[in-house]
Amino acid sequence: MNINPIILSIPIYFLLIGVELVVQWITKKELYRLSDALTNISCGITQQLSGIFLKVLGVGAYVLVYEYFALFEVPSTWYTFIILFVGADFFYYWAHRMSHEINLFWGGHVVHHQSEDYNFSVALRQGSFQIIWTFFFYFPLAIIGFKPVDFVFVSALVTVYQFWIHTETIGKMGWFEIIFNTPSHHRVHHGRNPKYIDKNHAGVFIIWDKMFGTFQKEEEKPTYGITKPINSWNPVWVNFDHYYQMLKQLKEINGFKNKIKFLFYKPGWLPKELGGYQSAPEVDKSNYKKFDTPVNSILSYYVLFQYIMILGATALFLFNYTKLELPYQIATVLGIILTIVNAGALLERKSWAKRSEIIRVLLVVGVAAYAIIFFNFSYLFLIPVVVYFLISMLAMPYSTKLAV
Incomplete structure (x- = not known):
């Protein structure tokens, strides 16, 4: 039986979604749309299913590094657990940040940002290919000597923590926001407003963003989603769309050096002859309309x-x-x-x-x-x-x- 905390937490996830739906019913606010929420959950399903076959990257590679390169054997105690938790969150910050700042890596993470709503179901919306571009960020923990079983458990806890911050029903949280990631901080991260893009990459501890210059407090309400909406409820296609668009643009880019830059520079980078860097446009809220396909x-x-x-x-x-x-x-x-x-x-x-x-x-x-x-x-x-x-x-x- 699978003892992954992420899998074991599934009933809690859906219980909280149910609570949020009750809040929607009471407040009459549109927090959920069926098509969007089901697509979010579908992406979570595809990510978990593909993870069965891709776990060799996330776990197998860590095991190999630990077995051949570990400098020490860190004992499994309560205090090393805390150290590992902080370390896993630190490297999560960098894996997450690079998933936003490298075009090729963004293709694995963009799925999580495609929803134009912001609710607990969005937390389940994960990209199936993200693990390909992030697994190696955690190798320093294996080299230090943290056991694979401890790492897998702790990194899952870092992921589980982030579920509750995907909501509009919780406002700002005072002193707690000084150290920890919160719904307010993470709403910023999901905003497509230019001032919010590539901000607040933290998993658990918002201090990483404050230390490394990527922190932005929540001011005006974010407009959620990506700058070029996906406009699809297909949970498989949404994982491939970014790479399909990249392939089309690669064909237009001349020169091997520019092609490499396109792959590893920030999303939106193009050579000068194609217009140069394409910054995120301001959101025209007067004309903005979410993708929707009404059904009976x-x-x-x-x-x-x-x-x-x-x-x-x-x-x-x-x-x-x-x-x-x-x-x-x-x-x-x-x-x-x-x-x-x-x-x-x-x-x-x-x-x-x-x-x-x-x-x-x-x-x-x-x-x-x-x-x-x-x-x-x-x-x-x-x-x-x-x-x-x-x-x-x-x-x-x-x-x-x-x-x-």
């Missing part, structure tokens, strides 16, 4: 039903995937991703979404029935599969009639 309420309920099903399946898989052989892991991951991609297509009212949804439901039911029979589970497990099939097929015609 029946479709919303249908997609929400599918999400509840897939969240349960994802949680079950993440806790037990080590018991499965690689082919079954891959098949399950592909099935989950197919579900959330098609949900996004329904919300975008894609013309092909209804046909692919029928095929997807048939595949899910077929695979589930096969697994029950093949692994000799009780046939009673077929009852929820049949119920799922009937609900999906009966509701689909009504839910999709206004979605195409």
Whole structure:
């Protein structure tokens, strides 16, 4: 069973999302939009699923550095735990900061900033490729001699801490903000206003930003998102869009040296002949409008039903995937991703979404029935599969009639 604090905290995450939804209902403020929130959660799902196969970078590389280059063997005590926690947060700051200041690295992190809302679901919106550009920042901790198991646990705690700071429902927090990262500090970080861009990179301790010149206090309310909105509910495409745009621009850039600069300089850098550095534009709030694709309420309920099903399946898989052989892991991951991609297509009212949804439901039911029979589970497990099939097929015609 997976003992990763991030996975174990999932029920708490959704409990807090529920609390925030109650606050929305009471205050009548629009904190959540279904399409955006589900896409945020979908990105979290894809990041966790891809992490199963990319963990060799995040954990395996750390283990190798520790085994071959560790100068000491740091004992596991309460005080070394505190030192490791502070150290992990320090290197998180630099990994995070460079993910904003290097164009190639930004492609792995941009996903987290694409949402134009700001609520607890945004904390779950993570890029699947971010680990590729950040895992090596933590090598100094391995060289010092902090054990891999301790590092994995502590770095997960640094991540878990950051969930609660993704909200507009908590204002400024007085003395606490002097040392620690808070919702106010992090709202700045998610703002696309020029004065807020590339500020407040801290994970837990805001002191790093104050020490290294990247701190900005919250003044006017931020406009959230990225300077060129993604305008998509597809959780797979949003991970590739930045690299696709980079590839198109690389073809226009002449000279090997300029191409390298484009990859490793700040996002927005271009050679002089292409206009030079493209700074973030001011937000025209009078004309600004969030990306949205209104759908009928029946479709919303249908997609929400599918999400509840897939969240349960994802949680079950993440806790037990080590018991499965690689082919079954891959098949399950592909099935989950197919579900959330098609949900996004329904919300975008894609013309092909209804046909692919029928095929997807048939595949899910077929695979589930096969697994029950093949692994000799009780046939009673077929009852929820049949119920799922009937609900999906009966509701689909009504839910999709206004979605195409």
